[in-house]
Amino acid sequence: MAYSNFEAHLDGLEQRAGEKPAVAFFDLDGTLIAGYSIVAMAWETARHGARHGELKQSLRVMRDLLRQRTRDTGGNYHRLVRRLTRSLAGISEQTLSELGERAYHNTLARSLFREAIALVEAHRAAGHHLVIVTAASQYQVEPIARVLGIGEICCTRLEVVDGNFTGKVINPMCYGEGKSLAARRIARQQGVKLRDCWFYTDSSADLPLLKEVGHPVAVNPSDRLAAHARAEQWPQLGFASRGKPNLESLLRTVLTVETVAATTLAGVIGQRLGFKPFGKANRLTRLLGDVGSGFAGLDFEVEGMDHLLGVRPAIFTFNHQSLLDSLVLAHLLRRDVVPLVKKEMAGNPLIGPLLQQAGTIFVDREDKDQAAVLQNALEVLQSGRSLLIAPEGTRSTLGNIQPFKAGAFFLAKKAKVPVVPIVLHNVKDALPKGGFLIRPATIRITILPPVYPESMGSVRQTCHAIESQYCELLGKSSVAALPQSLRAAS
Numbered sequence: 001m002a003y004s005n006f007e008a009h010l011d012g013l014e015q016r017a018g019e020k021p022a023v024a025f026f027d028l029d030g031t032l033i034a035g036y037s038i039v040a041m042a043w044e045t046a047r048h049g050a051r052h053g054e055l056k057q058s059l060r061v062m063r064d065l066l067r068q069r070t071r072d073t074g075g076n077y078h079r080l081v082r083r084l085t086r087s088l089a090g091i092s093e094q095t096l097s098e099l100g101e102r103a104y105h106n107t108l109a110r111s112l113f114r115e116a117i118a119l120v121e122a123h124r125a126a127g128h129h130l131v132i133v134t135a136a137s138q139y140q141v142e143p144i145a146r147v148l149g150i151g152e153i154c155c156t157r158l159e160v161v162d163g164n165f166t167g168k169v170i171n172p173m174c175y176g177e178g179k180s181l182a183a184r185r186i187a188r189q190q191g192v193k194l195r196d197c198w199f200y201t202d203s204s205a206d207l208p209l210l211k212e213v214g215h216p217v218a219v220n221p222s223d224r225l226a227a228h229a230r231a232e233q234w235p236q237l238g239f240a241s242r243g244k245p246n247l248e249s250l251l252r253t254v255l256t257v258e259t260v261a262a263t264t265l266a267g268v269i270g271q272r273l274g275f276k277p278f279g280k281a282n283r284l285t286r287l288l289g290d291v292g293s294g295f296a297g298l299d300f301e302v303e304g305m306d307h308l309l310g311v312r313p314a315i316f317t318f319n320h321q322s323l324l325d326s327l328v329l330a331h332l333l334r335r336d337v338v339p340l341v342k343k344e345m346a347g348n349p350l351i352g353p354l355l356q357q358a359g360t361i362f363v364d365r366e367d368k369d370q371a372a373v374l375q376n377a378l379e380v381l382q383s384g385r386s387l388l389i390a391p392e393g394t395r396s397t398l399g400n401i402q403p404f405k406a407g408a409f410f411l412a413k414k415a416k417v418p419v420v421p422i423v424l425h426n427v428k429d430a431l432p433k434g435g436f437l438i439r440p441a442t443i444r445i446t447i448l449p450p451v452y453p454e455s456m457g458s459v460r461q462t463c464h465a466i467e468s469q470y471c472e473l474l475g476k477s478s479v480a481a482l483p484q485s486l487r488a489a490s
Contacts, residue, residue: 003238006115009217010122017126023190023197024123025183025209026116028134028141030202031219032148033111034239037140040107042084044099045091081135082169085158089167093160100139108144110432113239116219120148123198129190133182133199133209135175154182180208200237204228281358282335289330296327297440298430304447307420311450312336313386314420315412319401319470320390322427326351328443329388332422336385340377361387374411381415391463401474404467409459418450421466423473446473 029036088096123130132145133154145153156178157170172178187194195214199206204224210216218229218236229236293300316337318329326339339355343364346352355362361376377387389411391404412419425444431437448469456462 004235006237009235009237010118013122013126020196021190021192022126022128023131023183023186023192024120024128025131025133025186025197025199025213026120026150027199027201027203027206027219028132028136028144031200032113032116032120032132032144033108034113035111037103037108037136037144038080038084040103041100041137041140044103044106045088045096048095048099081156081173081175085165085169086167088158088165091165092163093165094163096137096139096165097142100137101143103140104143104147108140109147112144112147112432114426114429114432115237115239117148119200119237120150124149128198129186129192131183131186133174133179133186135173135179152186154179154186176205177208179206180212183209183212201225210234281338284358285330285337286334289327289332289334292327293331296324296430296438298324298328298331299440299442300328300331300445301442302332302445302447304449307447307449308333311418311420313381313384313415314418314450315381315387315389315408315415316420316422317389317391317408317466318422319424319474320392321424322431323351324427324431324438325390325424328424328427328445329422332445333386333388337388338380338385339388340373341390370407377411378415381411381417386417387411391467401467401471404463404470406459406463409456409463409466412451413453413456413459416453418452419462419466420450421448421469422446423448423470425474 026032029038120130129152130148130150131152131154132141132150134141135156137158138153138155141153141155145151154174156174159166159168159170172181174182183194183197183199187197193214194212197213198215198217199209199213200217200219201210202218202220202222202225204222207225207228210218216229216232216234218225218234220239221229221236226236228234313336316329316333318325329337338359338361340361340363341355343362345355346360346362348355359380361373361380363370363373380387387408389408391406391408392402409419423446425446426441427443430439430441430443448466451462451466
């Protein structure tokens with residue numbers, strides 16, 4: 001199957017920016033996400049039934065799901081949706097909304113294709129109206145639409161009376177010809193013609209809408225859709241950043257986990273042999289960074305490496321994207337660096353022991369008195385070692401920058417050491433939030449010039465200015481500077 005060049009497709013969208021009003025329609029399953037959202041939703045519904053003593057209903061949901069064996073036969077899909085909907089009779093709409101959120105956080109978040117995210121951003125940058133048009137219910141799609149910043153959804157609606165589901169589907173279902181009806185309505189509302197619009201999907205069931213839009217694109221197409229796309233000379237895009245793991249990903253994940261475990265063991269042995277704490281920590285850092293990143297299949301493109309040279313001690317800040325951030329930063333910084341992380345990480349069975357051996361400072365975010373943490377951090381800097389701090393309170397699913405806290409900048413000013421901002425562009429491509437299997441990737445890193453305490457002025461203004469730099473760099477990298485592995489899926 002011959003796929004179009006993804007980078008060329010994005011370039012074409014950039015050239016069309018502002019050309020004329022248009023709508024970009026996106027299917028959900030197999031297009032924006034790998035796999036089927038209905039599986040995640042049915043699983044959460046079954047678990048909910050089992051927890052609340054409704055085992056019969058739980059088993060019925062899973063039985064009906066397993067009966068669906070084909071993706072492209074409309075009759076089968078209609079029957080599946082109606083069976084599942086009947087099994088929801090009596091459940092409150094609020095409960096299903098909560099189950100949809102659980103399905104997203106437990107499963108769907110890590111199934112979002114990185115390429116699809118870039119595609120959505122490219123259409124947004126071109127000024128196009130964004131719409132998800134899917135046969136899934138709103139409870140499956142709303143969390144994903146919210147994360148992607150897509151404000152309009154066309155989906156299958158379930159009947160609700162007095163806040164509870166009746167077990168009926170509201171016709172027409174948003175499937176096959178139903179998607180065409182929905183798209184025509186959106187086009188009319190936006191004052192555009194369908195021949196000026198895009199539609200991305202993986203399923204031949206969507207041929208009615210594909211034939212109506214002016215820019216049909218097959219994404220990870222089924223055999224039937226691929227054959228039709230070739231005959232019509234439609235673009236075909238292959239997204240491979242998510243989905244079923246291959247043997248390489250499994251092996252790399254196992255080897256990386258074993259490296260972390262071996263590094264922890266090496267630290268224990270070194271401690272018993274009486275190695276000096278600083279030297280032991282440096283050896284562990286290099287072992288984790290070099291061997292761990294090698295097994296994980298991580299290559300590195302670093303811009304601004306000279307900003308790291310000769311700037312010690314310092315406070316290195318970074319944006320948190322993935323559990324692999326520690327491998328990337330260990331490879332980059334290599335020596336005399338003490339992480340400052342949330343207390344919960346100390347209890348992590350894999351990373352916790354290693355962090356403790358590295359002399360990590362653990363922060364209890366619920367504790368209002370941080371005097372002891374501040375004193376420990378100052379002692380680290382006074383000893384000539386550096387600190388590694390993520391100023392964000394948490395990390396987002398897509399790696400977008402979250403609001404910075406000013407603690408790192410306050411410390412820098414008090415200790416009279418520079419802040420060196422490290423921007424991680426795409427560690428999430430190797431292991432997204434919630435993911436379990438590592439995929440090889442080229443990690444792009446930008447190191448910004450040091451910010452010295454005498455030039456800081458207001459701590460909060462400095463914090464905000466550096467946060468803005470992160471946002472600007474990551475905004476540019478989301479489309480224009482995609483990793484090469486995502487530019488040409490073939």
